[in-house]
Amino acid sequence: MYQSYYDGSIKKAELKNSTFKKNEIKLKPAEWMSKVVNYAQIKNAGLAIWKLPQDNTIHILYDLDGGTKLDEVNLDDLEAGFILAPFQAAENPNIHFKTDIKGSFSLDLVNNSLDELIELQWEKIKSEEEDSIIKTNIESLHKRLKKTVSINSTSKKDYINTVKAGINAIKTEELYKVVPSKIKCVNIEETLDIADAYLKACAKYTDAFVSLTFSPTSGLWMGATPETLIEDKKNEYFKTVALAGTQVKTENNVIHTAWTQKEIEEQALVSRYIINCFKKIRLREYEEIGPKTIQAGSLLHLKTTYKVDTKALNFPELASVMLKLLHPTSAVCGIPKEKALEFLAEKESHNRSYFSGFIGPVRMYDQSHIFVNLRCCQFTSNKVIFYAGAGITIDSDPEKEWFETEMKCKVLEDIVFHT
Known part of the structure; x- marks a missing residue:
């Protein structure tokens, strides 16, 4: 269970130097959101808006300098703020947002x-x-963004050919698993209410980390991801999650969900990857919870949680160490990691950018909540670019893998375009 930064679980002493201020202006949440994002665009500021899973507090953070580009991410070196990291740092920069302005509001989701x-x-x-924020006009949030001309959707033929190549590489034992991705571009033909879409995503995906970020470097992104990469509470605990396997939610109770051998093996590979990362640092004392079936909107996944008592082990820097080992995880890349990265660099024609990177608040009241940036989309002035991938094993069916990516894109597409 995730706890709000502002609830009773935070000691009063931690907030004694904070000054909370309520303005006297009342607006609808979407109107506030539009003003907040437009202000960031006007000022070329960095902005992070997010909701933690199972929490109804929407957090707002501004970095008035637009965010700091980092060559690498070391959590122990960062001040409290927010991190946005790409799939590959060589293609896009890591961006850290410091907390120049911080705000929040709560919704009855x-x-x-x-x-x-x-x-x-x-x-x-x-x-x-x-x-200035209050006086900012409410405008369509995509109109100030750059226009996209050269990016086009991945064709079904190209994606299926990549899946087939992945299966062949697995059969020859070059790979054990690989996760090819695709993009789906949808033209913006009318006024798009991104603020309203974000809030509806918060209401619909209560168990997800729902984010809206902007910077002059990264542009405007929205996501609703179910996958925790790192949850770390200083001097208490560290958590990470193996999440894999996907199917559409039916009318049946979640506990009665049946999984195929392919999906079970896919999830087991991700779990083994995490355990192997523990072995690399000779960490043997951890709690394994799962696998369990979890729901993320209209989709179901298999999830196993790994928890470490960092206080008992006297290992406060574990989160920084594991972040370097885990990313990019086998759930978004493949196994072995280096071979999978080489395969994806050759076969994928698009830049993943911040899709399948990581994202979230860091060191906020001694807590970091970092998520794999899945179920996300990028906005330009004329297009919305949706990203999705599917885990390929030796038992994969190319047609079914294409269908899985279509389902994953549909998670946000339906909300963004109100279908």
Whole structure:
């Protein structure tokens, strides 16, 4: 269970120096969101908006310098803020957002209270900054973005050929698993309400990490990911998750879900990958929970959680060490990692950018919640680019893998375009 940064689990002493401020202006949540994002675009600021799984608090963070590009990510060296990292750092930069301005508001997501008037609660803000946000016009959030001309959707033929090549590589034992991805570009033909789409994603995917980020470097991205990469509470615990296997949710109870041998093996490969990372640092004391069937919107996955008592082991830097070992995980890349990366570099014609990278708040009140950036899309002035991948094993059916990527793209596509 994830806890809000502002609930009773946080000691009062940790917040005694914080000054919370409520403005007296009340607007609908989507109107606030539009102003917040437009202000970031006008100021060329970095912006991160997010909701943790099983939490109804929407967090807002501005870096007025637009974010800092990092050659590598070392959690122990970062100040409190937010991290956005790509699939491959050689293609796009890691970006860290510091906390120049921080705010939040809460929604009753159970009752879907998106039409209620609310006030924003600011923890760090100057009066002139707050006034500027309030006075910012409510405009379509994609209109200030760059136009995309050269990016086109991955064709079904090309994706299936890549899957077949992956299966052949597995048969010859060059690979044990590989995760080819695709992109799906949808033209924007009318006014797009991205703020409203984000809030509806929060309401629909209550068990996901739902984010909306902007920077002059990365552009505007939205995501609703179910996969934890690292959860770390300083001097207490470390968690990571193996998540693999996908099928559509039916009317049956989740506990009665049946999984195929292919899906079970795919999930087992991810679990073994994590355990092998533990072995590399000679870590043998961990708790393994699962595998269990979990629901992420209309999709089901297999999930195993690994938890380490970092206080008992006196291993406070475990999160930084494991981040370097885990990313990119076998769930988004393949096994062996280097061979899978070579295969994907050769076969994928698109840049994954921040898809299948990692994302989340770091060192906020001594907690870091970092997620694999799945179920995400990128906005340009004329297109929305959806990203998805599927894990390929020796038992994969190319047609079914294509269908799985279509399902994954549909998670956000239906929300973005209100279908």
